[in-house]
Amino acid sequence: MVAKMRVSITEATRLLTDLVARAEAGEEIILTRDGLAAARLVPMSTGSDREARKAILEAVRASGRTKASAGPSAARSQEIFFTMSRVRPSSNAGPFSPVVIRATR
Numbered sequence: 001m002v003a004k005m006r007v008s009i010t011e012a013t014r015l016l017t018d019l020v021a022r023a024e025a026g027e028e029i030i031l032t033r034d035g036l037a038a039a040r041l042v043p044m045s046t047g048s049d050r051e052a053r054k055a056i057l058e059a060v061r062a063s064g065r066t067k068a069s070a071g072p073s074a075a076r077s078q079e080i081f082f083t084m085s086r087v088r089p090s091s092n093a094g095p096f097s098p099v100v101i102r103a104t105r
Helices: 007-026 045-064 074-085
Strands: 004-008 028-033 038-040 087-089 099-105
Touching: 004 007, 007 028, 007 038
Parallel strands: 004 028
Antiparallel strands: 028 038, 087 099
16 A cells, blocks of 8 residues: 545545545545544455465366376276175176166075
């Protein structure tokens, strides 16, 4: 913030355009009512928001560059599923065939 300027609310209504321009330029304007501070005009801070978004984007990009680690084999997960649920795929099912499940006893 460059400087603080005190302006009565009555006067601020006439000078609003100029006061907003000053706030955009970095000046802090204190609006007063009966000589006491009532409100403050300050510039919108976009730098920190921009920096935060940039940091998040970089983190996402970095995580995308890392290679995914190999997980368990899909065949093993099917084995676990079929063992736990007591169902078996039909014997004529190929690797790309639709799965036909038949119940076992």
